[in-house]
Amino acid sequence: MAASPLHPPSPLARVRLEDVVPHDGAAAPAYAHAVGALDASLALRGAAVLELPAADAAVVRCALESTRAFFRGRPAAYLYRAGRTLEDGELSPACMADAFRCLGKAARAALSAIARHLRLRTDVFNHLLDDAPLPVNEVSSSELLVAYSHEQLQSAQALMGCRRSSMPVVDRGFVTLVASDHPGIEVCDPNGHWYLADGGSGPSDLLLLTGRALSHVTAGLRPISQYRATNENRASLTFRLMPHANAILDCSPILAAGHCIRQIYQPVPASQFMDDSCAEVHVVSSHLEEPLVSQGNFVSDPSLRSVLSDPLSGAFLEDAMVLQCGHSFGGLMLKKAIEMARCTICNREVDSTSLFPNLALRAVATVVKMEDDRRLFHNAALRKRRKDVTEHADVPRRTGSSSRDDVEHVLDAESPAAVKGVQYPFAVGERVLIMGNKRTPEKFVGKEAVITLQCLNGWYLVKALDSGESTRLQYRSLRKLLEPQTLARMQGLVSLRD
Template sequence: MPAYLRALDALSTSLDRHNAAIIELSPEDSALLRCAIDSSRLYFRTRKGGRGVYTYRAGRPLEDVDSSPPCMADIFRCMGKAARAALCAIARHLRLRSDVFNHLLDDSPLPANEASSSVLVATFSQISLQQGKVATGGGKIAVSCEVEKGLLMLISSDAPGVMVCDNSGRWYQADSCMAPGELLLVTGKALSHATAGLRPASSYRTISDNLMIPTNGGRTSLIFRLMPQGNAILDSTPIAAAGHVIPQSYGPISVSQFMDDLSAEEDVLCNHNDNTYVPADNLNMEPSLRTVLSDSLSGAFLDDAMLVSCGHSFGGLMLRKVIETCKCILCNSEIEGGSLIPNHALRAAALAVKQEDDRRLFHNATLRKRRKEASEHRENGDITPENGLNRGVQYPFTVNEKVVIKGNRRTPDKFVDKEAVITSQCLNGWYLLKIIESGENVRLQYRSLRKISISHDSERRCVPQPVLSSS
């Protein structure tokens, strides 16, 4: 445990100071990563003409194994395990449960016939030299600043080339001291929203320095992006429960809507000319729909919105503040206490967005419950050829009813084929039973039981019972 706490402290300190961290893998995983880098470089140089990008997603069938770099499935599992461990460490640093973000992730192991939300990207970039100079001009090739959309990103490459902006606004080369088989960790916007900005997203950019490029003239990289499920909800409520102060802008939002908003921001950037400077603050001048429909103090939806005399609308704690001060906080106008009018249009819009978020949250919970039930069915062998699963009633028995324990792999052998009486009904199809023969109490699920047939019960009553007499 002391070693883990030291590693946790080193990770959190590096993220706080540098917005990035280097993760050291086990010798086995490090060797696998180096092998994957070498094989990916060979794959791109021999089959892709020295340049290319390949995206791998677990659970998605490969049409042609020969057309993909080798070891992708193994590397996906290796880097995915490291990403989940880093996410747990970040949660511990924020005084949260280590599994607080697990509801955002895919089930592990991934259910059959389901593609992963996270992706693994293999890239190879080759620099062509013309007359001793880089073809694109200058000693470095740099792309514009990027920010990861997902939870976090892990990068491994055979040559340095990633610059990160630290918390003081200085750009530095983050992977210059990385050893082969190590991973560079940067955090994303989804994690920033889920932590209410306590773990901000890292800004990074990729550069290619011709003095640091290997002798093969290219740079091979493996990038793992830990992405949340599209039907999950980014909610910073656990952050508030841990005692942290949450800004009003970090309200609950579905992952799909969050990603759509990020794509809209990217479209704004793309529509501007490359030579035009656009301040970062200007990108957020247009507030999001949830910001407009939420109370700026409490973050709650404006289902009690009121129109004041100056024309502005408020609700929740902000409305209370306006009434107490008799002054609009937006235009500084004097407010007449008796002039409040319900803003039904704003209330209806806020209620509609709130119901949509609730539906997504309910759908996410229902989906996970079905996956768990399907996994239990597979373990117990309850498979039917019609639909693959036996979706019977979870409570087919009543209290005081006699049953026979047919058992499954989880049932102790001493209870199999024993008759019992149901004494109480528990959650999720479980029952508390009393064994008739021994008087023992046992808790079993409905799939382990079957009703006593009439013929079986009558045969049992016809069996002569021993008579005890005293001489």
Template sequence: MINHPHHHPSTAPPLRSHFSLGPLDHDPTAQLIARVRLSDILAYDGVATSSYSKAVQRLSESLTRRNAAIIELNCEDAAVVRCGLEASRLFFRTRSRNGGGGSGVYVYRAGRALEDTDSSPPCMADVFKCMGKAARAALSAVARHLRLRSDVFNYLLDDNPLPANEASSSVLVATYSHAALQNGKGVITGGMLTSNVETEKGLLTLIAADAPGIQVCDPNGQWYLADDGSSPGDLLLLSGRSLSHATAGLRPVTSYRAATDSTLIANSGGRTSLAFRLMPQSNAILDCSPVSAAGHVIPQSYVPISVSQFMDDLSAEENVPCHRTDNANVASNNLNKEPSLRSILSDPLSGAFLEDAMFVSCGHSFGGMMLRKVIEISKCALCNADIDSGSLIPNHALRAAATAVKYEDDKRLFHNSTLRKRRKEVGNHRENGDVAADYGVQRVIQYPFAVNEKVVIKGNRRTPDKFVGKEAIITSQCLNGWYLLKIIESGENVRLQYRSLRKPIISQSSEDRCPSQPVQNSG
């Protein structure tokens, strides 16, 4: 077991911000998010201690209730982050005096050979290691809270440390914004400064800054200043879209934006921030099967998907043309729009329909994981009233409505997916002899290969080049025509869809060598 370094907890609680936050909760203490020491959530060998279990619980509850958490670094790591902030500020100010402008963004990726080391802020490599360690520890804590192995998401991450001649998938973004938030710019995202509502594409994001300025939207739609009262050595933890998909929505996406008042930033002469984005590898697969194996309900929309395709889909959504007359108003309207019928009839934690809905003593109804959570804490999640777990009454009306909507939803999804697959895949299957006539109707075979069958990877634009042309053995079938394969040459495991595979071509020479064994037509 490793020895955890000692920390000095904050002597004063975070203060109420003077920023303009919009509507706030009635309870002032509800705005405070959990502060967890990094030393308490670091993975180690041996039995979990009470401090580790309590820290994991506090961090996960803060992400659930406030969509954010604060990770406190030890003295050494905090000094590294403060050094990175000061170095970045000096770097951007020096570039500004040389005609580079009053604001700037620098993106650091570990493993990339820099052509000119003088053109980047110092300390970036040390800050990358420090914040990367904290991000992996936070990801491990999220997994443990979901009753998963602490390393269940490691297959999505880069090897640690990086092999030679490889660049990291994760990035460290250093940003400096001028004292005046000109043109409404203030929060870093994707290498840009913006005050619009933003979400991250990756797994987790850690942000350190020398001045507060980031608002986070909690599950109730209320905005609050998440980094108020934080020191430059504290890290603001936000969750991204990749983690939400990998956990089947159990860990929702965090929405954030720039603070609307720049008084504090102006007093400090500008705002410097460092954002570490923990990104999955592009050739990995976002798969919810470990979450399902842990007993969680997986909505039908969470199917295995490659990270590259997932990122392409997110980019396509962002690039959809729209009339951007007032982005702030559009985002506000989207947040305040009426909830859909499906969201009302679904469990907010698992996404499953409320087919087991129960009345609690205060009159509200819950089901699924939220019902279990309410029973555990003996308080209503909506009105915070004390409830009696022995007075639960089935809500038959809500159950019937949820069952009916689920039936219609399943029927529509099945119909649409069947039509889409037939239109897109009939041509490919005809080439491979996988389309059969059945009373004049073409029948698409979704699994043209069998387990333990040898195939050749023909690949597509998303298939890593090192796998193209390799022979592999199918080890298991997955959803929607995906297969888990083992590369014969290297022994590596990879998950590919049947479109990327073909049957090996049997040469004439092989037939001459084995005349006694006729070739069986697997088609």
């Protein structure tokens, strides 16, 4: 186990639980300040600290003492869920029901505060959680890990059969709250630096961390916390706020609030999301700002071109600017961030007068764009050559001889690899028929459109001729339409042949 790192240069935000519960009137400014501090700490440090009120703090201290007495110094862990009936002979530490209730209330308040800072309703995620209070004969999807061990957090993963104890932990739920009687939780910040997160915390403080489900429903606006336990003897309570099994995790609230979401964030059943996350937790990723590679279809690994392009228009970031928070934008996304006066990734305020060019990103984007332009020019020349050869073959075709093999031979001899690797079969201004696929909106399928912009990796921005609406589609979803003059010429040739 690595030695304990130094404390972070900037301490975690310490927020009272009462201050992140929505209030009216005179308490509104304090609530807004607490929500902002909590969210900023999660974005910059990957964690935050919640201070419990006296009554809840007494319950948590009682539960920690009960944990030490229950395990009697033996390293072990126990997973508690509200509503689950104990099996014959099974014992549970005391105060677990009260601790589960207190920590669940704190986790829901933290989730509401995060939603509020994203300009959403404070109850926008409630439909994804268990009913409160929990109905009779129903078991909660959230869980409370009660542990006494020097590697208690990793023991949780061992109970779930997912990860070896020496690996860092990435939780699958919305938020995670950790209470312990001894410091020993290290957190990895967005820059990849590990630090001791609970060095100044006591049994009355809760360490707040974020999980994969929250990152998915916020379209990546809230990064995932990665943490691990140091080699210490300590009793701990780890509460994970999880979605119920029948929930559908989607980003519709984020989209309705005006945020931009990437196509990788597709709606997914919570049960599938949990299964896929558990299957992949043995893979440790150091790039947690981006979604991890999954077996499902709701996440993917970003390509170089996606990083160097504007997610709205697909244009390369040749005008990239750096914001105060460190994120870089260009094109339509930069314009949107300036109009909103907030970063679309971390939601921090943006001052348009303090932006400066990201020269390195501009240079890389320019080089990649030049390479794509060169490939596009070559493909356009090849298409023109194909058209000329085909037109010259019209006369033999009308006389009954076949020159198809000759045409293909000429084209293959000229550039066989280019013919097979063409990803830009259409040019700007060409008319196409939208064939569509399962992801294409129904209102565009079967419509005639015109190519208005070439994007990356074979994607085009097309505009429907009847409605004037635009959408982004890949070349496989499009079919070229002949111009009226060409169509009339072909019809004339058919008439002459008949």
